[in-house]
Amino acid sequence: FLGRKEIDAELFDDLEELLITADLGVTTTRELLDHARRKVHRKELSDPESLKLALKDKIKSFIIDYQRDAELVMPESGPFVIMVVGVNGVGKTTTIGKIAHKFVKAGRSVMLVAGDTFRAAAVSQLQIWGERNGVHVVARADRADPSSVVYDAMDIAKAKNYDVVLVDTAGRLHTQTNLMEELKKIKRVMGKRLEGAPHEVMLVIDATTGQNGISQAKLFHEAVGITGITLTKLDGTAKGGIVANICREMKTPIRFIGVGEKMEDLRDFDPDEFIEALFE
Amino acid sequence: NLTDRLEGVFRRLRGHGTLTEDNIQEAMREVRMALLEADVHFKVARDFVAGVTEKAIGREVAKSLSPGQQVIKIVHEELVALLGGNTEQLRLDGRQPVTIMMAGLQGSGKTTTSGKLAAMLKNKGRRPYLVPADIYRPAAIEQLQVLGDKLGVPVHPSTTDTRPVDICRQAMVAAAEKNYDTVIIDTAGRLHIDESLMSELKDIQEAVQLSEILFVADAMTGQDAVTVAEKFNHDLAITGVVLTKMEGDARGGAALSIKSVTGKPIKFVGMGEGLDALEVFHPDRTASRILG
Numbered sequence: 001f002l003g004r005k006e007i008d009a010e011l012f013d014d015l016e017e018l019l020i021t022a023d024l025g026v027t028t029t030r031e032l033l034d035h036a037r038r039k040v041h042r043k044e045l046s047d048p049e050s051l052k053l054a055l056k057d058k059i060k061s062f063i064i065d066y067q068r069d070a071e072l073v074m075p076e077s078g079p080f081v082i083m084v085v086g087v088n089g090v091g092k093t094t095t096i097g098k099i100a101h102k103f104v105k106a107g108r109s110v111m112l113v114a115g116d117t118f119r120a121a122a123v124s125q126l127q128i129w130g131e132r133n134g135v136h137v138v139a140r141a142d143r144a145d146p147s148s149v150v151y152d153a154m155d156i157a158k159a160k161n162y163d164v165v166l167v168d169t170a171g172r173l174h175t176q177t178n179l180m181e182e183l184k185k186i187k188r189v190m191g192k193r194l195e196g197a198p199h200e201v202m203l204v205i206d207a208t209t210g211q212n213g214i215s216q217a218k219l220f221h222e223a224v225g226i227t228g229i230t231l232t233k234l235d236g237t238a239k240g241g242i243v244a245n246i247c248r249e250m251k252t253p254i255r256f257i258g259v260g261e262k263m264e265d266l267r268d269f270d271p272d273e274f275i276e277a278l279f280e
Numbered sequence: 281n282l283t284d285r286l287e288g289v290f291r292r293l294r295g296h297g298t299l300t301e302d303n304i305q306e307a308m309r310e311v312r313m314a315l316l317e318a319d320v321h322f323k324v325a326r327d328f329v330a331g332v333t334e335k336a337i338g339r340e341v342a343k344s345l346s347p348g349q350q351v352i353k354i355v356h357e358e359l360v361a362l363l364g365g366n367t368e369q370l371r372l373d374g375r376q377p378v379t380i381m382m383a384g385l386q387g388s389g390k391t392t393t394s395g396k397l398a399a400m401l402k403n404k405g406r407r408p409y410l411v412p413a414d415i416y417r418p419a420a421i422e423q424l425q426v427l428g429d430k431l432g433v434p435v436h437p438s439t440t441d442t443r444p445v446d447i448c449r450q451a452m453v454a455a456a457e458k459n460y461d462t463v464i465i466d467t468a469g470r471l472h473i474d475e476s477l478m479s480e481l482k483d484i485q486e487a488v489q490l491s492e493i494l495f496v497a498d499a500m501t502g503q504d505a506v507t508v509a510e511k512f513n514h515d516l517a518i519t520g521v522v523l524t525k526m527e528g529d530a531r532g533g534a535a536l537s538i539k540s541v542t543g544k545p546i547k548f549v550g551m552g553e554g555l556d557a558l559e560v561f562h563p564d565r566t567a568s569r570i571l572g
């Protein structure tokens with residue numbers, strides 16, 4: 001483990017560097033190392049391997065500390081509506097294309113909703129994902145109010161009895177109050193038109209995000225109540241350690257990870273694999 | 281915040297007219313913590329603090345400042361110097377047409393920034409030409425076309441069945457024919473560890489005379505900023521950096537990480553989604569933000 005034969009100050013320095021460069025943040029790293037130091041002091045740990053294991057267990061406890069099921073659970077009847085939110089460029093639209101693929105492979109009927117009526121070519125981008133999956137995309141030709149697109153979409157979803165509805169929203173910074181209000185309205189309209197919708201509010205977080213991820217999660221949660229997280233771009237070199245803090249704070253499960261730009265590049269989140277990768 | 285924490289540090293140590301090696305140690309630990317909380321890379325923060333410590337030892341505490349404020353002043357000055365040392369504008373006077381290639385990770389803001397640059401250059405009286413060279417992302421070419429239409433800036437009619445390097449060659453021919461003086465090439469987002477896609481950028485660099493290669497990075501990037509910037513700079517010899525989404529609440533430590541590891545000037549910051557939201561980089565504002 002990091003080539004060290006014994007627990008000493010240098011080992012702790014190396015661990016500090018490992019945890020911080022994995023984006024776990026200063027406060028959490030400090031807490032983890034203090035926890036480890038106490039165990040060493042109480043003679044509960046005496047070699048680097050067991051210290052490593054103790055750290056992994058502690059981090060795992062932050063991540064799986066949620067009360068809901070880790071898997072997406074389909075409702076008894078009616079469309080299962082997933083609203084996808086997050087800041088600009090994190091991979092919302094692409095993730096919807098991937099989730100659609102997963103459900104189509106599982107034999108479900110899927111519908112996409114082009115709720116980003118703002119950004120250049122956002123609707124076209126989602127339509128291409130719809131074509132790739134062979135699924136219907138509800139979109140408006142004009143720059144309609146996203147709430148009105150979603151309103152119509154809920155009616156269509158009910159009428160055509162789709163199993164899964166994926167609603168794309170425009171990227172927005174969590175600090176833009178008016179845009180966060182817009183998101184609340186989209187959610188309200190969904191719920192009024194189709195009872196229980198959205199059944200899942202999925203926050204997409206980019207694995208390269210630093211400590212700002214905590215602020216993002218906090219404000220999106222306050223605005224619309226996040227029920228699941230997808231961590232994207234884990235095929236890069238970033239470790240995505242920020243989610244350890246987010247999950248700990250919000251007790252929200254990480255549903256999926258994005259590991260590439262193709263339709264198949266989505267995996268169910270595996271906490272053990274994730275933590276192993278943190279320590280690589 | 282850092283000022284309060286430093287006041288706390290110096291309250292515990294007594295009577296200071298000069299910053300000494302002893303009284304500065306604990307203060308510098310607080311500074312390092314603040315930098316890490318701001319997403320400055322682990323090694324960059326350590327080196328920066330070591331450098332500033334040397335500068336601070338032996339300095340007199342100004343009459344009007346508390347020791348904590350004096351330390352912040354020195355740290356702030358040093359940050360500004362590091363961030364902005366060689367601030368540079370776009371190189372517009374060299375060989376014409378000026379050719380700018382945008383490069384960076386997926387979703388960092390390259391396409392939007394290409395549009396913003398075109399808007400800025402058009403306002404300066406230049407004749408920009410937007411070149412969509414992203415043949416992979418669904419509707420990427422359309423995205424740049426929509427921006428061009430909005431601005432009244434011509435966009436090269438790229439298609440997804442042409443190799444990016446050929447798109448660029450063809451665009452240079454078109455630019456010469458139509459007398460466009462600034463060519464802005466938007467490339468696909470890619471991972472720095474994807475060797476075949478990094479080669480694609482090197483191919484463009486060899487095929488076209490590039491005046492600028494702008495590395496576009498998201499202001500909220502964490503520790504990974506160093507690894508990514510280092511690789512892009514190593515493979516392409518970037519000439520400048522653009523930090524996007526800076527109007528949010530990210531502390532922006534990635535700015536210091538990227539600047540220290542590449543040595544290349546941060547030329548612009550993206551301050552919004554609108555095509556007018558591009559500003560010249562202000563080192564002092566970013567320094568204050570990083571220090572919190």
Ligand SMILES: Nc1nc2c(ncn2[C@@H]2O[C@H](COP(=O)(O)OP(=O)(O)OP(=O)(O)O)[C@@H](O)[C@H]2O)c(=O)[nH]1
Binds near residue numbers: 086417
């Ligand atoms: N390498 C990699 N790239 C990804 C992943 N997920 C998305 N991307 C890429 O990230 C870029 C942005 O993806 P989008 O789906 O447009 O992101 P978005 O959140 O919808 O963006 P906005 O709607 O503009 O806010 C695209 O180039 C995607 O191909 C991933 O898991 N790995």
Ligand SMILES: Nc1nc2c(ncn2[C@@H]2O[C@H](COP(=O)(O)OP(=O)(O)OP(=O)(O)O)[C@@H](O)[C@H]2O)c(=O)[nH]1
Binds near residue numbers: 088173387389524525
């Ligand atoms: N808030 C904010 N959003 C920005 C800024 N710059 C770009 N964006 C948004 O970030 C998202 C991604 O921008 P793009 O221009 O598509 O990014 P890209 O680098 O071209 O993405 P790929 O081509 O997929 O790699 C879009 O939603 C943009 O509107 C900025 O300065 N502030």
Ligand SMILES: [Mg+2]
Binds near residue numbers: 093094122169171
């Ligand atoms: Mg999108």
Ligand SMILES: [Mg+2]
Binds near residue numbers: 391392414467
């Ligand atoms: Mg792009």
